[in-house]
Amino acid sequence: MKRILYTSAHNAWLIIIIIILNGCYDRNVDELLSPGFPAKGEIFIDDFSSDLIYAAFGGSDVKAFQIDNKETYGNSKASMRFSVPDANSALGAYAGGSYFSKTGRDLSGFNALTFYIKATQSATIDVLGFGNDFGASKYQIALNGLAINTNWQKVIIPIPDASKLISEKGLFYYSTGPINEKGYTFWIDEVQFEKVPDLGRITGSIFNGEQRNNSTAEKGSTITIDGNLATVNLPSGINRTIQISPSYFTFESSNPKIATVSTTGIITVLDSGSAIITAILGNAKANGSLTLASVANTLMPEAPAPIPNVNAKDVISLYSNVYTNVPIDSWNTRWKYSTTENSFIKINNDDIIKYYNLNFVGIEFSANQINASSMMHFHIDMWTPNATNSPNNVKVMLVDFGANGIYGGGDDVSHEIIVNSPVLTSSKWISLDIPFSSFTGLKTKSHLSQLVLSGTVSNLYVDNIYLHK
Known part of the structure; x- marks a missing residue:
């Protein structure tokens, strides 16, 4: 299956809307971009630069972004306003999108992306950054968990190595969801790449x-x-x-x-x-x-896992060649006391994850939480060369961060399923299609954030991890 790294947040989603940002005000001819890769830092200062395109992320509220002429920083003419929808809104599950250049820019003369931000309430923005161009997003940057409030504050996102950004198209992106299931509004203004003085060494x-x-x-x-x-x-x-x-x-x-x-x-x-x-x-x-x-190879499957046949429109896929996969923060969180290592292998050109030295492993997607409210089953294919007779087992746990979407926020829920013999079989692919109703402790599933695998087998191969209706 095709892996999606954290740096490609939302690249797996289809583009719902693309808007060429022609601007809201009269523009001087001098501002028009010349051929090639202009060394221009401005993104939004009272207006958008002429080369920008906006694309909303799939599943987001495509109208979350608007231009605001009233709430601005320093009495500027306009700002960018973002309306985060309520949980389970018919408009979309969150607010998110990317602003990218049609032509590309030479950003090698700058050392940071800067902007001002405020909100109608205290909130935490899931991710802000640049480098997401809805393509390879080769040089993507992510600032996670930015705390904001009702006062304007300046944000500086450093460029790790500006010499690489000689033709960058991904100029700014954002993604965030509701707080305690309630939407809110935030504003961003004066967005630009600049040479920030007194910025420390990277x-x-x-x-x-x-x-x-x-x-x-x-x-x-x-x-x-x-x-x-x-x-x-x-x-x-x-x-x-x-x-x-x-x-x-x-x-x-x-x-x-x-x-x-x-x-x-x-x-x-x-x-x-x-x-x-x-x-x-x-x-x-x-x-x-x-x-x-x-070391030398150990025993592994001779054939790939069975090919799923659930209709793609009814699936939220974490890992499968058959479906488009949502972004995953980490396939091995390496939490304290975990001894688990992992590698990505191919069997007959099918991508598979191998976990070895397994005691427990965290698989996390808290930066891109999954709303599984409409899903009915959790599916995973697994294979182990180890003995599976009793009391050996594999355990599958799902964790939801609750209505506030925050780990340790007081409303986290989870439930663990134990898989053992005769379902668990040595040296044979098994396909688990577990009804969510079996996860009795999982009282909510609109903010799924973690999958935890554990058990007594030390080697575990997994594939086709997805939720479906």
Whole structure:
């Protein structure tokens, strides 16, 4: 199945609406863009620059964005107004979209995207950033969980390595949902790329800055470099950390005969042996590394999982070649005490996730929560080479963050299903199609945010993870 990295938030969705932003006011001929890639930072200052297109994300309220001439920053002529819908609104589940250039821009002379923001109430914006161009989104940036209130505040989102942005089309994007199931309004104004003075040095991190070890990586497997971050000290003295695309890094392997790394951060294990994976951001070594000690192949499925036949219109897919998949934050959250490693493999050209050294693994999509209110079943295909006789088992847990959509917000709910023999069988694909009614503790399912797999088997292959009506 086709994997979607966190940096491609909402790229998997279809574009619902595209609007060419011609502007609201008279425009000077001098403002017209010349051929090539102009070094222009302005996105919205009283009006949109002439090269912009707006595209609403699939499933969002396509009319959430409007231009406002009343509520503006510093008495400017206009601002961008965003109306977040109520939960379960017929208009859409959230507000979200991307502003991108028809031609591309040279942003190499800037060091940050800046704008002002305020709201009708205290709120947390799920994600804001740039680099989402509804294409490859090669250099996407995400600022997650920005706290805002009723006062205007300036936001600075640093550019990790501006030298790479010589033809960037994705200039600004946003995505956020209701608070406690109620919508609200927020405004953004004076949006531009600029050269911010006194911006600190960028520090990059891979694997969240951790020194990781993998002593059981298998020949032929691939490992995705996660936890790609950049941190900078803002002029205010506050450190700001953003999620960044792996394309900003230069990856290195100490032993390319054992393991190589692609420009998109995919490690391929070529042979048995040892290698250390590191990265460089700009001209500085990034924090974090992975020490590999690869081994020979272990027993794995000879054939892919059964092909699903549920109509795509009735499916919300997390992982499947058959369907378009929603964005997933992480396929291995590496929570404390978890020993689980994972790799992405192909069997007869079908993409499969392998979990090994499994005790428990968190699969998280809290930044892109799933409204499963209309879904009736949870589906997953799994295969294990390990013994499955009693008391061996695999456990499947779903977690919903409740009406407020916040972890630990007092209304989180979850339920765990235990799968054992005779349903659980060794060296054979099993297809679990579990009614949501069996998840009796899952009292709500409009903010599904986590899937947790655990059990006594140490090796587990999974595919075709989806919800359906």
